[in-house]
Amino acid sequence: MIGFVVNRLSGNGRGGRIWQQVEQALKARGVNYGCRFTERQGHARELAAQWAEHRDMVAVVAVGGDGTVHEAANGLAGTAVPLGLVPAGSGNDFARSLGIPSRWEAALERVLALRSEAIDVGEINGELFVISAGIGFDGDVAKWTNRSWYKRWLNRLGIGNLSYAVTVLRLLVSYRPCDVELEIDGTLVTGRNVWLLAVANMPYYGGGMIICPDARQDDGILHLCLVENIGRLDFLRFFPRVFRGTHVKLPTVRMLAGSRISVRATMPMTIHADGEYGGETPAAIGIRPRRLLVL
Structure with a gap:
C-alpha cells in the first residue's frame, strides 16, 4: 500500500485540488492506497510516522x-519506508533539487x-531538515513570510515563490546584523556584521534561489553560505544574483562546508529548518548521511 499525506491548504488550496485529481488517477489504475489529511502544524510528521508502521506500506x-x-x-527518517512527493506548494525547492516534475501527472x-x-x-538543534536551514536574516524572512497575507495572495496568482523576495524587501530596512563565531569540524571561523548563514543539503531554497550551488543531497557534507560586512543598498543590489548562483563570487560572501557545525552569535539570531521556524541561536548542526529514502 502507498500512504498519502495530503496538505489541502498548501499553495492556497492547491494541495486539495491536486489530490482530487491524483485520487481519481489512483482509483482508475487500481492502486492500493490510503489517504490522511493534515489538520495542524506538525501533523504531517505524525501521519507519516504512523503510515511507516504499517506492515504492507511501500511508500509514504x-x-x-x-x-x-x-x-x-x-516522520520517516531512519525507517525503511521511502518518501515520495506530488508538489503542491509555493516554493517546491525539494522537488526542484531532486528533479521531481511540477505537474502532478x-x-x-x-x-x-x-x-x-x-x-x-541535516540536523539543527535536534530538528531534521532535508533542504536547508538558515540563521539570521533568512531565518527572519522565512518566519515572517509564513505569517504574511501576501504569500496567500501570491499563491492565488500562481507566483507564490515571489513571497520570499517581498519579505526580503520589507525586512531590509530594519534588520540588524551581528558578529558570529562558527566551529566547523573543529576549525574556528569568525564572521563580522553577519547578515545570514545558510546551511544547505540541497542547492535551492526560498522558492528557487541557488543559495549553495555545490550542495548535494548525497555527498555527506553540508554547504554553508555566509554573508557578512555588506551595506543595505549593496545587499539589495546583489540580491538578484542568488537566483543565478553568482552571488558566491562576491567578496562579502564566504562559501564553507563541513559535517559538524556550531554557531554562536553576539545576539539571538532566528533559525529556520526547511522554511519552518526553528527557534534562535546558539545552534548545533550536523549531518546524517543517507538517512532518508526518497522516490
Whole structure:
C-alpha cells in the first residue's frame, strides 16, 4: 500500500485540488492506497510516522509543499519506508533539487515507479531538515513570510515563490546584523556584521534561489553560505544574483562546508529548518548521511 499525506491548504488550496485529481488517477489504475489529511502544524510528521508502521506500506507520499515535506521527512527518517512527493506548494525547492516534475501527472508516475534512493538529512538543534536551514536574516524572512497575507495572495496568482523576495524587501530596512563565531569540524571561523548563514543539503531554497550551488543531497557534507560586512543598498543590489548562483563570487560572501557545525552569535539570531521556524541561536548542526529514502 502507498500512504498519502495530503496538505489541502498548501499553495492556497492547491494541495486539495491536486489530490482530487491524483485520487481519481489512483482509483482508475487500481492502486492500493490510503489517504490522511493534515489538520495542524506538525501533523504531517505524525501521519507519516504512523503510515511507516504499517506492515504492507511501500511508500509514504506527501501532497503539499516544502513544509509538508519537512514534516513527513522527520516522520520517516531512519525507517525503511521511502518518501515520495506530488508538489503542491509555493516554493517546491525539494522537488526542484531532486528533479521531481511540477505537474502532478508526471510526479505521480515517478511515485508509482517505486524506485528509491538514500539521501542525507541535516540536523539543527535536534530538528531534521532535508533542504536547508538558515540563521539570521533568512531565518527572519522565512518566519515572517509564513505569517504574511501576501504569500496567500501570491499563491492565488500562481507566483507564490515571489513571497520570499517581498519579505526580503520589507525586512531590509530594519534588520540588524551581528558578529558570529562558527566551529566547523573543529576549525574556528569568525564572521563580522553577519547578515545570514545558510546551511544547505540541497542547492535551492526560498522558492528557487541557488543559495549553495555545490550542495548535494548525497555527498555527506553540508554547504554553508555566509554573508557578512555588506551595506543595505549593496545587499539589495546583489540580491538578484542568488537566483543565478553568482552571488558566491562576491567578496562579502564566504562559501564553507563541513559535517559538524556550531554557531554562536553576539545576539539571538532566528533559525529556520526547511522554511519552518526553528527557534534562535546558539545552534548545533550536523549531518546524517543517507538517512532518508526518497522516490
